[in-house]
Amino acid sequence: MKKSSKKNVDIFVILFIALSLLIANMAMASADDAESKVKQVFEQIESSLTNLKTTNQFTKSNIRDELNKSLLPEVNIKFFSSKVLSKNLQKVPEELREEFSSELSKQLINTYSNMLSKYDNEKITIGQGSLSKSGKIAMVNVTIVGESATNKAVVKLLKSNEDVWQFFDIVVEGISLLDSKQAEINSSFNKLGAEGTLQRIKELNIRSINAS
Template sequence: MRNWWLASAMWLFSGLAMAGMAPDQLVKKTADDVIEVIKSDKDIQAGNQQKIFTLAEEKILPNFDFEKVSRMVLGKNWTKATPEQKSAFQAEFKTLLLRTYATALSKYKNQTIEYKPFRMESDADSATVKTAIQQSGGDPISVDYTLSKKADDWKVYDIVIEGVSLVTNYRSQFAQEIRQNGLDSLNKKLAEKNKAATGK
């Protein structure tokens, strides 16, 4: 699981300058920038969680279709939810992801990324960019980024690490809690975990 989040965090650390890029260019440019920032930032290397969290919060969302991810993670429960429940879930789920990405960013140890050949139809509105993270002393980690076109920009809505989908992983976890206790209970538990982890 640590490698899963490290792989996703290495990519999802990006800025608004990525707007208008093709999917494969977006992934490569972002990953290159992520690695450069981590290597040059002594606070991140030292594990300054507050700084890492702040940077992740500022940089993740521009290239991530968070609303689409939320809809997909909740599945049929999204359509049944009230606007208030949707808003509460998105807020807590975002914090959960940011916390996890921030933790993973601090674990980067000179991994490199191999980019697989990319093909896409000129009029396509979805794409998958395949990569592999090479790590010293370990097997490569396969990482697939699934993107969709939103206006003129490409946004990530799922990451598949070693065959494990971010969306599927959380959907199965959350569905069980919703079945047993309802969406309000899930939102409450997410809020409690986030508060305990961040101290806020």
């Protein structure tokens, strides 16, 4: 009887180890997928910026066009918008929610184009990725190396129901783009409400386009 019991314990130990290794391998593969997605998108962005520089077309307007093609399709706009709106989402009438998402996505691209307008042939290197406990969020390290300075960033991605990694935030030198936008929206909602905030975002987007 004791021998049979020991054999059962051994089987359970073997099964536990095998399951742990399987989960670890799946997590590693998933983190690698997130890294590959970030590398693919940033290589495309870097190539576009270099091309704009060499052809003397390096303007915010052209940068925005490139980002609309290479970055925007990879962003989970619905998740980004809901996180930015946060507690204010319930204050947004149903008929305005899609418009909010659209204008926030424009603001996201405008913010990136403003940041990247300072690009001066820095080398963008994609580092190691890590997963949240749920395995639904990945954080991928990015290093931007210039002649006089090196900046570090962390790109955050969300895994969709179709197992596709999508961008939703970037943290540059400890400052989260999503958190910054959320603070702006909170302040605006307190002063202007839902419709006033939407109008303000539209005006900022138009102003950013006109300044290109």
